[in-house]
Amino acid sequence: MDMSLILTLLTAAVFATDVMPVSDEGDLGDRAAFERTLEAKIDAALDAMLGPDAARSFVRASVEEIPESGGRSLSNDSSDEAALWDEIRGKLDDLPPVLPGYRIPRSLKAEVLSRVAQAAAPRRVESRKRTVLTVSLLVDESVEAKSLTPATAALAHAVGLDPDRGDILQITRTRLRPTWVSLIRGERFRGFALAAFSVALGASLPLLAAWLLWKPGKRTEPEKKVCSQPLEAPPLDADFNPIPFWNDARYARAVADFLAHEPPEAAAAVLSLLTYDAAGDVFRLLPEAARRGVAALLAAESGVGAKDLFHTGQLRRRLREHLASYARGPGLLEELLLRAPQPLRDGLLGDLHRVDPDAARRIRRAVPSFRDLARADENSLRLCLSVLSTADLVRALYDFDPAPREKMLESLPILLREEIREQLRSFVPDSMESVETARSRITARWRRLERDGRVSSLLSASADSA
Structure with a gap:
């Protein structure tokens, strides 16, 4: 513009x-x-x-x-002075002659001074x-x-x-x-937002209720025509879901028992599916004949043949069934006995020995007793007992045979050893159940160390004599 x-x-x-x-x-x-x-x-x-x-x-x-306005000021107008002189001159001309005996009027000088003083007087200015x-x-x-x-x-x-x-x-x-921030903070926007939310909520409630009440019917697939003579493909002899607990050390004995009755090709195929640590545990527990057969097969240049690997899926299924039955049977019984008091454990194993001596001996070898720990070497005992608390050690060694107790104490550090001896002199347990619980905790830890291969296996003498 x-x-x-x-x-x-x-x-x-x-x-x-x-x-x-x-x-x-x-x-x-x-x-x-x-x-x-x-x-x-x-x-x-x-x-x-x-x-x-x-x-x-x-x-x-x-x-x-306005500055310098107001006050009093003098008149300097020349026109006023001329008028003053004319007036004085006129008055002088009109004066009569002065006769003897009369008072003489003011002189011209006096008149002039009077008028000049009057004209020169300051005037007030607004x-x-x-x-x-x-x-x-x-x-x-x-x-x-x-x-x-x-x-x-x-x-x-x-x-x-x-x-x-x-x-x-x-x-x-x-x-x-206004900016978008000020608009959002304003009361007008909040009112609009609340109104919009109310309208949206009111409109969505019927839709939500309709969606919840609506039940879709079953979809009907069109009927497919089939041949009069269907052709069935042979089932694939493969299993792509390996069992996670194959590589668990707790099941090494169960896998070895399974492979003891299988040919060396089957044992080599199963060992190839395990990790090196788990395969080593299983291989160590195999019978001598089975170990020689697997070693000879693996030492050959051809290794495990393709024909043998073809049957790996079938072996894995049978092994899975064997391990599942073991986990529900001997494996579960082993975990229960490890956490049971020693009198209860001895009674159950005695009853089992009368029914199935082989199973009783196998379970007794897998579940060492607290007395069997005295057969372990000093380093293994130190590894087993070092992580336990002083209170558990005092309860476990209470009222125990002096010779095995001293052997266990000798495996401990000297300060911990002396502290436990001092507490044992005056220790009185609340109940013998707490003593048996502490001992079962120690045996359960020893069994975990055995499965991990960190300590050597204990063969209880009672396993053979029972």
């Missing part, structure tokens, strides 16, 4: 109504009404030039006296006032300087701001236009 046109519009907008003009007379009448009216006109002009909500104005009007405007503009930060500079110049010209008179135009940058 042309600057002259903007100035014209501003001038018309500001002075079109009864806004009081700014002058040196200083008569503002209702000053508050004048300020509000001028602010409204300036805001309208700023909205037209800079856009809505881009700037706001604040007008303050004050009345000040003081003058003027209106001073202070216009403050709050401008949004988004307004550019190239748009703000001509707008403020046109505004100052339209309002008639005069710096010599004391008028002031202040410009302050701030954030006026």
Whole structure:
């Protein structure tokens, strides 16, 4: 827009109504009404030039006296002096002659001095006032300087701001236009959001209820035509789901028992499916004949033949069944006996020996008693007992045979050994059940060390004598 046109519009907008003009007379009448009216006109002009909500104005009007006005002043008008002299001369011409015996009138000098003093007397001059405007503009930060500079110049010209008179135009940058953050924080937005959420919730509840109540019917597949003589493919002799507990040391004895009745090819095929550690445990527990057969087969250049590996799936299925039955039978019984008190364990194994002597001997070898630990070497005992608490060791060694107790104590560090001996002198257990529980905890730890191959296996003498 042309600057002259903007100035014209501003001038018309500001002075079109009864806004009081700014002058040196200083008569503002209702000053508050004048300020509000001028602010409204300036805001309208700023909205037209800079856009809505881009700037706001604040007008303050004050009345000040003009310096060096008022007081008293002397008249230096030459026209007054000429009139004074004419008046004095006229009076002198009209005076009658002075007769003897009459008082002589004032002399011409006295008359002149009287009139001059009267004319030279100071006169009081009324003081003058003027209106001073202070216009403050709050401008949004988004307004550019190239748009703000001509707008403020046109505004100052339209309002008639005069710096010599004391008028002031202040410009302050701030954030006026609303942003998305201020809109979200506003009460209006919260009301709209609550209303929209209520409408959405009200609309979604029927849909949700319909979805919950709707039950899709069964899909009917079209009937397929089949041949009169169906061809059945032979089942694949493969199993792609190996048993995780194959590689568990607890089942090494069960795997070895299974492979003891299998040919060397089957034993070599199963060992090839295990990890090296688990295969080593199983190989060590195999009978001597089975070990020689597996070693000879693996030492050959051909190794395990493809024909033997073809039957690996069948072997794995049979081994899985064997281990599953072991986990539900002897394996579970072993874990139960490891955690049972010694009297209960001896009674159960005695009953089992009368029913199945072979199973009883196998279980007794797998479940060592607390007395069997005396057969272990010092390093193995130290490894087994070092992680137990002092209280468990005191309970386990309470009322135990002196010779095996001293052997166990000798495997402990000297400070722990002396502390346990000191406590055993005055220890009285709450019940013998706590003593048996501590001993079963030690035997269970020894069995875990045996399965991991960290200690040598204990062959209880009672296994053969039972």
